[in-house]
Structure formats: C-alpha cells, structure tokens
Amino acid sequence: MILDEQQSEARTWFERLRDLICAEFEAIEREAGSDARFDYIAWDRADPSGAPGGGGVRGVMKGRVFEKVGVNVSTVGGTFEGDFARTIHGAGDDPRFFATGISLVAHMANPHVPAVHMNTRFLATTRRWFGGGADLNPPLPIAEDTDDFHAALRDACDRHDAGHYPRFKAWADDYFYIPHRGVHRGVGGIFYDHLEGAFATDLAFTQDVGRAFLEVYPRIVRRRMHLPFTDADVARQREWRGRYAEFNLVYDRGTLFGLKTGGNVDAILMSLPPVATWG
Numbered sequence: 001m002i003l004d005e006q007q008s009e010a011r012t013w014f015e016r017l018r019d020l021i022c023a024e025f026e027a028i029e030r031e032a033g034s035d036a037r038f039d040y041i042a043w044d045r046a047d048p049s050g051a052p053g054g055g056g057v058r059g060v061m062k063g064r065v066f067e068k069v070g071v072n073v074s075t076v077g078g079t080f081e082g083d084f085a086r087t088i089h090g091a092g093d094d095p096r097f098f099a100t101g102i103s104l105v106a107h108m109a110n111p112h113v114p115a116v117h118m119n120t121r122f123l124a125t126t127r128r129w130f131g132g133g134a135d136l137n138p139p140l141p142i143a144e145d146t147d148d149f150h151a152a153l154r155d156a157c158d159r160h161d162a163g164h165y166p167r168f169k170a171w172a173d174d175y176f177y178i179p180h181r182g183v184h185r186g187v188g189g190i191f192y193d194h195l196e197g198a199f200a201t202d203l204a205f206t207q208d209v210g211r212a213f214l215e216v217y218p219r220i221v222r223r224r225m226h227l228p229f230t231d232a233d234v235a236r237q238r239e240w241r242g243r244y245a246e247f248n249l250v251y252d253r254g255t256l257f258g259l260k261t262g263g264n265v266d267a268i269l270m271s272l273p274p275v276a277t278w279g
Helices: 005-031 082-087 143-158 164-175 199-224 231-250 253-260 265-271
Strands: 039-046 052-061 066-079 096-108 115-124 128-137 188-195
Touching (some): 005 199, 052 265, 066 265, 128 164, 128 199, 188 199
Antiparallel strands (some): 096 115, 128 188
C-alpha cells in the first residue's frame, strides 16, 4: 500500500507513540518485580477490491500490574463495502478510504488503579481528518485521579484552542454513555472527531493528546498500584468490567469500524476485559 506524505507522517507518529507507551508500561511492570513484556503479532488485511489492504500490529501484555493491556497500531486502506460507506464522513459518493491510528485499552489487576482507553487516528476519504481522545474508567473512582487526568487533557487542549477542552469533554460525556444502563462508562476525558483543518495543526494537537496521556496515566498507575484491596473491591471491578464490555460491543464506533473494514478480530476485541461478571 503506497502512502502519501501526510499518511506516512501520521502513521510514523502513531507507531512512535506506541513504542513510548509500551516502554513505559513495561517499566512499571519491572518496578513491581515483574518481567512481563508486550507480545506483538502482525496481521495483514485483505481488501475486497483485491488491492493491498494494509494491516497492523497487535500488542498485548499480561503482568502483575496490567492484568491485560492492549496497544494496537494499524494502517489500512481500500474500499468500504455496501451501505457502510454512507455512514463514514466523506465516503458517501466514493467508498475509497485510508485509516491509520493507535488504540489502547488497559485493564488493571488492582481495582484502585483505573482502567483506561486511548485512541487517536487519521482518516482519509474525499475528506481528511483526525479523531480520538482518552477516557478514564475507574471501578472505584478517586477524585484526585479524575482531576489529574482531566487537567492533563485540558492543558493539551488549551495549548491549541481554549474551546477544545469544554467541547471535547462534553463530547466524551455524551459518547461514553450506556443508554440501556443509564450510566456513563467511566469518569470521562475528551473525545473529538472530524478535525479537518490544517494537517500540521491537527497533527500537532493529536500528538499533544498522546503525550498528555503518556505523562498522566503512568503517574496515576504508580500512585495506586500498591494499595491494598478487598474481595468486595474485586467484585465491584468485575461488575464494572461487564458494563465496559457492554459498551464496547453494543455502542463503540471503533469496534464497528474495525469489523466492517475487515480488521483483525483479536486486535479489535482486545478491549474486552480478561474477567468480568454480570448479576
């Protein structure tokens, strides 16, 4: 698959961010006395048109602190099939597309350490745009962690546009909601899509979102990973994970996009928790 300059620059950033995040998460495992490391599995995508469809790399680590964390990167392209094209920005009249991005979900061993999701991406149809964000998902919310997480994202947003944080926070609050349960998936963060101004400007913002995540989340993990917890805490964590799974399987647009475009199923569903319960 041949990439143009913008596509290549975006892919290079997402792969670099993957490397930085995985190195930091492995360092946390070493601090906890674990030798856990990421296992990487490359996958290729077959496009229905017969043209090269790209692929990606699925990275998963199971350790003492990170019960299960997945950090995936993918770069895919080709043609949307059928009516799905009409649901994608700029693809209604021309089903050709390109997408590159990073997707991360961490489920933690200690219920006091919040789970987290982060995804940023660059897509091209007849339009070109960035999207993504990050949101914190604690089974047992702690105000200090919530405030710290939001402050880091607010700072990243404010470096680019004072209107970004209130807009993208509200977007996350609306998006990460489970209607059939009447609850939010977690304590929020930011979510943005169809950011299609100047490429360099929007890439710089997306990079700052990634850097903010890399700065704040490991700090929260280190703050909480040694706290004692009870069987009741674990029960609450597993119940909450059930809600998380419901959202990702029923409402998450990224899950649908991956399945509809022939992505690697194991990579797409790496967001599901290792152990969850339903009443």
